[in-house]
Amino acid sequence: MNEYLQKALADALSRYELDRSSWPDIQIEKPRDPSHGDAATNLALMLAKPLQSNPRKIAEQLVEYLELDENLVSSVEIAGPGFINFRYSKDYLMKNLHHILQKGETFGSSDKNQGKRVLVEFVSANPTGPLTVGHGRNAVLGDTIARLLEWTGAEVDREYYFNNAGRQMRVLGQSVQARYLQLTGRDVPFPDGGYEGEYIRDIAKSLAVEFGDKLQDKEDISVFKERAEKEIFNDISATLNRMNIRMDSFFNEHDLYENSSIKEVIQALRKDDLVYDEDGATWFRTTKYGKDKDTVLIKSSGEPTYRLPDIAYHKNKLERGYDLCIDVFGADHIDTYPDVLNGVRALGYDAEKIDVLVYQFVTIVKDGKPYKMSTRKANFVTLDELMDEVGSDVTRFFFLMRSPSTHLEFDIAQAKEAGEKNPVFYLQYAHARIHSILRKVEDVAEFTGSPPLHLLEDESETDLIKNLLEFPEVIISAANSREPHRLINYLDSLAASFTTFYHDCRILGEDPKLMYARTALATATSRVLANGLSILGISTPESM
RNA sequence: GCGCCCGUAGCUCAAUUGGAUAGAGCGUCUGGCUUCGGACCAGAAGGUUUGGGGUUCGAGUCCCUACGGGCGUACCA
Known part of the structure; x- marks a missing residue:
């Protein structure tokens, strides 16, 4: 749609006597305020300077030149200082809703970075x-x-x-060696600046079990280092696995x-x-x-x-x-x-x-105050401990919620107690709720043919459809800007949009045709929620 | 000292990358369940976007400056 509008505007623009090289970028954006329509362009504002004219006048002229298909765009308005606002036609929305249902679990994917x-x-x-x-x-x-x-x-x-070669690894090997010697009865001091964590003792123990005291006089620490590296790596891999990585x-x-x-x-x-x-x-x-x-x-x-x-x-x-x-x-x-x-x-x-x-x-906040972690001093909270408490869904969500460029405050207590209040549940709940309805619909009705989507007329229904259609663009912008939190913000607004629909419109007990149309809309919503959550690596339960 | 990042509601953070009246969650207050899942919804209060200048049709966003915080500033990684 954006491309379509851009092209139409470019055609209108070509009727001006203006050197192509001085054309501004034709930008289409979604207005913040929905009363301003579904899409808008600031083109007239950008042209004010090169044309030496009033932006509103330019907008009027542009609209006059503009040739748009009424099957796609239902209205064009000029507003504010010279924005041109467009409204999508119902046909357009319904066609695209149908498209979502057809694409199913691939809806949202694109070929933007194909071949890269x-x-x-x-x-x-x-x-x-x-x-x-x-x-x-x-x-x-x-x-x-x-x-x-x-x-x-x-x-x-x-x-x-x-890096398994540097100084840190040497210190690691020495730490394990010291613990091993202590375990097997030698009274040796623990190295200055060594790794003090409990896991070091565990690794030493496994060596003691396997070799008894045979390693006591080994000068070369590579046995200790290699064992430590191997065990810690297994541990890290297991943690990543648990996080769906x-x-x-x-x-x-x-x-x-x-x-x-x-x-x-x-x-x-x-x-x-x-x-x-x-x-x-x-x-x-x-x-x-x-x-x-x-x-x-x-x-x-x-x-x-x-x-x-x-x-x-x-x-x-x-x-x-x-x-x-x-x-x-x-x-x-x-x-x-x-x-x-x-x-x-x-x-x-x-x-x-x-x-x-x-x-x-x-910033880790533990017991209400910032907590300084150090692997060497062994005062840290491991990801495994965190996942034991809150699970991997909450863990992933928490880290993705915020823009990478801002500090993230991670309040351990809050994450633990977050439980039911955590925003991730809001998304999963919406998804589970839809499936609960779909299960019930299955019991009472059997639909044939394609759904009569034109029956969807309520404002909450069209708002939801518009929201669904944004999904592919959101993925592209989140991917290209490397900012996953954009997807989270989107899914949150989608879930909210569905809930509004849910409160305004019933599905069960309506006329069969309308029930079919709304079932289709609910299905599309659950599809987008599921696709979005799968990108975040978060599960999508059908009941909670 | 110098370099990079950040400063938005009481708290944690958004804001379509320069667009129209700055929005959510938590917390506070008011209201809503004999109907599809109340893990929810509707509404209210809460802001000089840290202060001050500048750039332009238009600034939370860009530039300068002051202040506050984080991270660097190693023959550590």
């Missing part, structure tokens, strides 16, 4: 402990963005990047060392004089890109900082032929990813294909 190969990298937590509520936002955002993009036709891979691949940072990608990056950058040696370290000339300081890529110890493998990793992603690579990062990375992009660009790759989504941190 996309890689979404998210979670990427190092395996040093269980996933916490702090990782939750990253995990759920990444997965839902992937789902949204799939609904717009893209081919999406989900990838988890992890399935990774397509796990990318191991260590591989970048083994296949010499890192060396190649350094060599290539050095050739362009973007890398130099000083004080025993190897530096990247980030001052060339407007930074205050150059950045160390290889420490004087010979060990790379994480930035170097990061550049190699992103180069690797682009080499794999993706058209778009999305990184989901917390706000703490905000200052570091430009280095990576500059590095990739300097290597001759198209950094435009990398899109970094930076979300603001989650």
Whole structure:
């Protein structure tokens, strides 16, 4: 419909003596206030300047030039400072409602990003402990963005990047070793800055059960490290599974060392004089890109900082032929990813294909006050604990509710007690209620032929239909802006719109034809709710 | 100090990316169940969009500035 209006306006516009290059963008939008119609354009306002004329006069002229099919658009009005408002015809609405019913569980999908190969990298937590509520936002955002993009036709891979080589992992191994020695009777101190969590003892215990005290004199900590990595990874995978997240691949940072990608990056950058040696370290000339300081890529110890493998990793992603690579990062990375992009660009790759989504941190509120978490100090709330309390539906919903760019306050107590009051139940309830009605309808009536949709005349009915029709556009905008909360806001208004209809119009006990038409409308609504919730990774119970 | 993000109703947050009278949920107050699921609905109160300037037909949204908060500012990740 938007395209149709745009084209009609463009045709009208072509009757002006105006250079095509100075044409403004023809924007069609849905007015905030429904009394302003179903669609509106500000074209006359935009033309005021180039035409040196009063916007209302321009609007009048435009409307005169405008040729619209009455079967699609029932009215055109000029309002306010010069907006042109359109109203959809009933025919148009009914035809599209029918279309929703036909498309069923694919309604809402589009080919907007057809043929695009996309890689979404998210979670990427190092395996040093269980996933916490702090990782939750990253995990759920990444997965839902992937789902949204799939609904717009893209081919999406989900990838988890992890580091099992660095200092953190060494500390992890030492922590397990210390617990193991303590368990087997040696009185050894726990390492400074070690991981204090209970899960470390569990891992040590499993080693003690398997090997007894045979590992006591091992100097090499790799046994401890590898066991810890394996067990923690299983744990992380299980948590992701519970949250409805399935990774397509796990990318191991260590591989970048083994296949010499890192060396190649350094060599290539050095050739362009973007890398130099000083004080025993190897530096990247980030001052060339407007930074205050150059950045160390290889420490004087010979060990790379994480930035170097990061550049190699992103180069690797682009080499794999993706058209778009999305990184989901917390706000703490905000200052570091430009280095990576500059590095990739300097290597001759198209950094435009990398899109970094930076979300603001989650503030955990526990017992009414902000709670500072640390994996190392073991004062954290794990995602598993949270899901034990509220389930995965509430967990996912909570993380998606807010725009990624604002701080998300996560009140543990509130989430736990949220129970019946939680907004996710409002959506599921609407869905369950529709199915309850549909079950009853099945008992009393049998419909044949296509539903007589023209009988839907009540305002709450047409409002609901209009609301349903927006679904595909909402998915596209949520996907392309990487903002899943838009879908939540939409579903919320859809559920509200259905409830208004439910209170105004009965289904059961009406004339069979009207009952059929309203049953069709209810079916379409439950379809859109179900499709929308499935994109969010949230279940759609038929009864609660 | 410098860089990035944020500041909207008592609280948590929206606002079609520059559009018309800034909206929801929670909380507060009033009303509504012998009829399809009351986990609901209708209504009320609550705002100088942190303050101040600017840009234009038009600003919560863009620019400058002050203040307040978060995150960075490592040869940590």
